Amino acid sequence: MTAPAIELKGISKSFGAVQANKDIALRVMPGTIHGIIGENGAGKSTLMSILYGFYTADSGEIFIRGEKTDVADSQTAIRSGIGMVFQHFKLVQNFTVLENIVLGAEEGALLKTSLGKARTLLRQLSDDYELHVDPDALIEDLGVGMQQRVEILKALYRRADILILDEPTGVLTPSEADHLFRILQGLKGEGKTVILITHKLREIMDVTDTVSVMRRGEMAATVKTSNTSPEKLAELMVGRAVLLRVDKAPADPGGTVLEVENLRVVDGAGVERLRGVSLHVRRGEILGIAGVAGNGQSELLEVLGGMREGRGKVMLNGVPLDLSGKKSDARTRRKRGIGHVPEDRQREGLIMDFHVWENVGFGYQDDPRYNRGLLMNNDALRDDARAKIDKFDVRPPDCWQTARNFSGGNQQKIVIARELERKPDLLLVGQPTRGVDIGAIEFIHEQIVALRDEGKAILLVSVELDEIMSLSDRIAVMFDGRIMGERLPAKTSERELGLLMAGITDTDMAHPVAEVEANLAKTAETRG
Amino acid sequence: MNVIDIVQILDSTIRLATPLLLACLAGLFSERSGVFDIGLEGKMLVAAFFSAAVAAATGSVWLGLLAGIAASMVFALIHGIASITFRGDQLISGVAINFLAAGMTVLIAQDWFQQGSRTPALTGSARFSPIDLPLADMLSGVPILGPLYADALSGHTILVYVGLLAVPATWWILFRTRFGLRLRAVGENPAAVDTAGVSVTGLRYAAVMICGLLCGLAGAYLATGLAAGFTKDMTAGRGFIALAALIFAKWRPWYALFASLLFGFLQAVSNRYSTLDLGIVEIPNAFVLALPYILTVVILAGFVGRAIPPRAGGEPYVKER
Numbered sequence: 146m147t148a149p150a151i152e153l154k155g156i157s158k159s160f161g162a163v164q165a166n167k168d169i170a171l172r173v174m175p176g177t178i179h180g181i182i183g184e185n186g187a188g189k190s191t192l193m194s195i196l197y198g199f200y201t202a203d204s205g206e207i208f209i210r211g212e213k214t215d216v217a218d219s220q221t222a223i224r225s226g227i228g229m230v231f232q233h234f235k236l237v238q239n240f241t242v243l244e245n246i247v248l249g250a251e252e253g254a255l256l257k258t259s260l261g262k263a264r265t266l267l268r269q270l271s272d273d274y275e276l277h278v279d280p281d282a283l284i285e286d287l288g289v290g291m292q293q294r295v296e297i298l299k300a301l302y303r304r305a306d307i308l309i310l311d312e313p314t315g316v317l318t319p320s321e322a323d324h325l326f327r328i329l330q331g332l333k334g335e336g337k338t339v340i341l342i343t344h345k346l347r348e349i350m351d352v353t354d355t356v357s358v359m360r361r362g363e364m365a366a367t368v369k370t371s372n373t374s375p376e377k378l379a380e381l382m383v384g385r386a387v388l389l390r391v392d393k394a395p396a397d398p399g400g401t402v403l404e405v406e407n408l409r410v411v412d413g414a415g416v417e418r419l420r421g422v423s424l425h426v427r428r429g430e431i432l433g434i435a436g437v438a439g440n441g442q443s444e445l446l447e448v449l450g451g452m453r454e455g456r457g458k459v460m461l462n463g464v465p466l467d468l469s470g471k472k473s474d475a476r477t478r479r480k481r482g483i484g485h486v487p488e489d490r491q492r493e494g495l496i497m498d499f500h501v502w503e504n505v506g507f508g509y510q511d512d513p514r515y516n517r518g519l520l521m522n523n524d525a526l527r528d529d530a531r532a533k534i535d536k537f538d539v540r541p542p543d544c545w546q547t548a549r550n551f552s553g554g555n556q557q558k559i560v561i562a563r564e565l566e567r568k569p570d571l572l573l574v575g576q577p578t579r580g581v582d583i584g585a586i587e588f589i590h591e592q593i594v595a596l597r598d599e600g601k602a603i604l605l606v607s608v609e610l611d612e613i614m615s616l617s618d619r620i621a622v623m624f625d626g627r628i629m630g631e632r633l634p635a636k637t638s639e640r641e642l643g644l645l646m647a648g649i650t651d652t653d654m655a656h657p658v659a660e661v662e663a664n665l666a667k668t669a670e671t672r673g
Numbered sequence: 674m675n676v677i678d679i680v681q682i683l684d685s686t687i688r689l690a691t692p693l694l695l696a697c698l699a700g701l702f703s704e705r706s707g708v709f710d711i712g713l714e715g716k717m718l719v720a721a722f723f724s725a726a727v728a729a730a731t732g733s734v735w736l737g738l739l740a741g742i743a744a745s746m747v748f749a750l751i752h753g754i755a756s757i758t759f760r761g762d763q764l765i766s767g768v769a770i771n772f773l774a775a776g777m778t779v780l781i782a783q784d785w786f787q788q789g790s791r792t793p794a795l796t797g798s799a800r801f802s803p804i805d806l807p808l809a810d811m812l813s814g815v816p817i818l819g820p821l822y823a824d825a826l827s828g829h830t831i832l833v834y835v836g837l838l839a840v841p842a843t844w845w846i847l848f849r850t851r852f853g854l855r856l857r858a859v860g861e862n863p864a865a866v867d868t869a870g871v872s873v874t875g876l877r878y879a880a881v882m883i884c885g886l887l888c889g890l891a892g893a894y895l896a897t898g899l900a901a902g903f904t905k906d907m908t909a910g911r912g913f914i915a916l917a918a919l920i921f922a923k924w925r926p927w928y929a930l931f932a933s934l935l936f937g938f939l940q941a942v943s944n945r946y947s948t949l950d951l952g953i954v955e956i957p958n959a960f961v962l963a964l965p966y967i968l969t970v971v972i973l974a975g976f977v978g979r980a981i982p983p984r985a986g987g988e989p990y991v992k993e994r
Contacts, residue, residue: 219867221870223869236865237862238861238862238984256848256849256854259851
């Protein structure tokens with residue numbers, strides 16, 4: 146039996162208090178395309194960065210072609226024949242393609258000979274693998290698809306026979322992605338090993354031979370792709386964690402608060418992140434947006450929260466919102482009655498080195514309650530902070546602590562307290578319980594339901610399917626910047642949602658639909 | 674204004690441009706690697722002092738030069754440790770170096786020589802003497818070009834020619850060698866260098882030490898070539914003018930030569946004339962002295978082409994979150 150190209154044993158890695166990888170084991174056979182799938186933050190990128198020597202594991206062993214290797218730095222990994230294409234390209238923008246490829250792998254101290262040799266080899270590689278790119282073009286003049294080719298060429302130039310690609314299609318158009326997959330098949334044909342990190346189920350099903358599923362820093366399973374199905378993988382990815390019971394009465398929705406029609410968002414790189422989203426949220430209901438991370442949910446929250454520009458029509462209480470003009474900022478949104486609990490509390494929800502009482506006032510610093518003429522009324526801020534700490538049970542109950550000193554759950558409570566206590570007409574909540582301990586999750590869920598019961602509208606975005614299922618009154622599933630469909634929690638299953646999250650609808654012919662439908666029918670029957 | 678005036682002004686232009694040029698190239702190496710260096714001034718100052726002190730004590734200008742370079746490189750190492758190893762704020766480290774240099778040189782000078790914070794005047798072999806370029810005498814009779822060559826370009830100390838030769842050398846290193854490619858890359862995107870398996874830290878230290886070497890030459894030239902000994906604060910802001918020249922030169926070696934010559938010329942003009950009579954208006958020499966800074970602001974504001982600093986400049990490289 147041939148030795149695995151890569152074998153990892155007991156790899157663990159922590160960043161501060163966050164454990165990104167827990168005791169990971171992985172075997173990748175040579176000449177295969179091996180997929181690693183998992184949600185954002187599941188630890189895929191960290192694991193591969195360890196394999197490439199970019200990070201060092203806290204513990205564990207790495208075997209490359211059966212040989213135990215201490216991958217202390219990228220130099221070692223490169224010498225062992227490992228190449229990596231990072232999600233964020235590591236290219237020097239104002240260098241030419243050729244210079245980028247040669248950098249770090251020059252032959253001799255003078256550039257002339259290195260560049261000459263590289264030019265010849267590059268021509269050969271481009272022909273062999275359909276990787277055509279102008280060697281004298283500046284990187285900053287190339288599109289992302291081309292830049293990615295340069296990264297692949299960089300690895301091949303270093304004679305890599307194990308190629309790791311981290312979320313390679315995130316920035317590509319569908320046709321560019323197809324081209325990439327053809328290249329990967331070609332590499333496999335040459336006997337090279339490819340590791341493909343992604344959170345898109347379809348890519349895994351289309352191109353990989355084996356697939357490993359990661360969840361919350363752990364390796365959940367490794368299976369043959371031909372022996373699995375998107376729905377099984379979705380289950381493995383989302384996990385069968387404790388289904389949290391949320392005590393809530395049936396919703397009693399009132400008039401429409403938020404009405405979104407044909408909303409489009411294009412990001413800085415020119416990629417369309419929202420491709421015509423339409424939805425509505427009524428008074429006294431929670432609309433949950435389910436989806437695998439990176440399918441436009443973040444952009445939806447950001448554009449509604451005033452952190453990003455968009456096109457389309459958005460009405461709040463029957464009055465249009467300015468989506469791209471002067472009044473499209475977060476401050477105006479707050480004045481209009483939109484509260485926002487951002488997805489990334491540490492970057493967007495809090496200033497980590499400021500005290501709790503300062504953080505409690507952010508976004509509402511114009512409030513007359515917090516002001517005394519030209520000066521801030523710090524006493525009022527502190528009194529308010531103490532009241533919120535008390536009500537939301539923030540621990541330790543000290544308004545003079547900096548936000549950094551709190552656990553994730555307590556940080557989140559500070560943000561939740563600030564936004565919920567304003568009683569906004571519309572609350573935008575992103576990943577309310579990401580990295581939050583079980584006790585706090587329950588409390589945060591109760592608070593969100595309480596706000597709903599006061600007749601407010603809530604738009605919830607979460608990648609935790611359990612959370613979506615238990616909190617929402619209606620569920621919309623997003624995939625690739627579109628709403629794939631809407632379901633009622635009582636009349637759907639995780640399986641059905643998982644399929645929608647993977648972009649598979651019943652009109653999709655690529656998968657055994659009949660079987661899926663039969664299964665769905667069965668579940669529906671048992672539920673009565 | 675006759676030919677002799679012009680030749681004399683050009684002669685002092687070269688003289689005054691040399692320390693600017695050496696410091697400017699020093700800054701170029703450092704900043705191209707992503708380490709901003711506001712401490713050029715301080716490094717020049719310690720180099721000036723130690724080169725003059727050692728030259729005065731030993732009577733050998735060459736030993737003085739070595740001492741000056743060594744002192745400057747020690748300061749460069751301090752800047753490297755603070756900003757590369759400990760990832761400190763590069764501006765703060767640079768400012769600290771400037772203050773340390775200003776205070777330390779005066780204090781040690783007073784302690785060693787007791788001559789009011791200066792070194793004894795350097796004479797003879799304790800000072801660099803002018804050297805004549807080949808054929809200078811023979812060509813001096815040729816109209817216009819003769820005096821330009823014999824009196825403006827020839828007759829400077831060795832360090833002036835070192836400075837001029839450093840320009841093509843810098844260009845060659847940056848754009849024709851492996852080291853130069855990596856150096857430029859590390860100032861633009863250190864992660865690219867790191868993932869290519871090359872040490873970011875090693876490259877940046879190398880660049881910072883080269884910066885120290887060149888600042889040492891600049892400082893030694895001030896005390897043992899341009900002047901005859903060290904006096905308090907003798908760099909007189911040249912380190913900052915060199916930084917301005919570096920921006921003016923858009924971090925390119927040949928442009929650095931022209932920027933240094935331009936700024937040197939402006940200094941030479943304002944040294945020679947108290948006011949500049951252009952026929953219609955009289956320009957006070959203070960304005961001429963301020964011109965380098967005004968030009969720098971104009972460049973930075975983007976009026977004369979864009980000056981784009983190295984993208985990773987000023988940021989310590991942190992790999993792990």
